[in-house]
Amino acid sequence: MDRLAVDGGEPVRRGALTPRQPFPPDAVRLATEAIQSGSLFGVGGPLTRRFESEFAAYYGARHAVTVSSGTAAIHTALAAANPEPGAEVITAPITDAGSVLPILYQGCVPVFADVADHLGMAVEAVEACVTPRTAAIIAVHPFGGATDVRALRDLADRHGITLIEDCSQAHGTRFHGEFLGRYGHIGVYSLQQSKHMTAGEGGVCVTDDDELAARMRLFSDKGWDRLLDVAVDKAPGVTRWQPLTGCDASYWCYPFFVPGDVTRWADALAAEGVPTTPGYIGKPIYECMAALADAYPPGLCPRATDALTRLMIFWLHENLTEDEIADVGAAIIKVANALVD
């Protein structure tokens, strides 16, 4: 018998195994692009939104919401499920603490269902843990394999509870032809450095449910309901239209002010795929109307005249998607970076 190296024998090999190279040249290029954009702010910068739409497209999900870690993704998903304080959440005994801490953060009680041979939770064990207080199941997919989320989704639907899939170890894994993360109401993925794909830290939640997605966005951003305002704040030289203090505006359109020639801005934005109306009506209304044009002196309303030379209108409506609004914001920032010195 060969003597073990630990006992002084010859080792099978000398020298370290090849280390992982988690950041290929493409990733370095994109990270550089992110830094050069002048914004590492997830809500305002263009790359996070781009990542979300590509991630959602890969998984065939309507929404992808990025957060700061896998743990935060599970926390965000659980918060969107909105369990009452003291509610029970069933999860797996073989997992990262990141599956359990969010249950405690939400004031809920972790309930552990024992595993089957594949080391994910056994469906019967989960079923046995369900009580009238059960609010959610966090199914953990171990080591790149699957827990039986087909059966768990049936179980969750039967009991009216939310199924969250923790796919932190199972990026891109398919189960009966469908990606893990797509059987539950919400799928979550960690982007921590040891996972299949990484941003150093980070996490993503995917869902098809518009309401859960909206709740996750609000939860992950301290309740801020914003998109375009943030983009405008990030765009050099561009300022928001401010509704009168005390007014909770229901926007008919989205007005904003730009420096320089509004037509040039409108052309540049149109070329980015974002139509706008430069200057709204262009001049005070009495100058626009032939019947009145001679009746009022120029300079009658200098502030109106000035505002209309700087005003841009983006036409909002309720059918625009969050991704489209994010693109509008990204286009405003891009054009501002190019046109404003």
Ligand SMILES: *Cc1c(COP(=O)(O)O)cnc(C)c1O
């Ligand atoms: C890594 C991991 C987490 C936590 O992700 P972080 O990004 O480290 O917060 C949660 N669940 C599982 C199963 C994990 O492997």
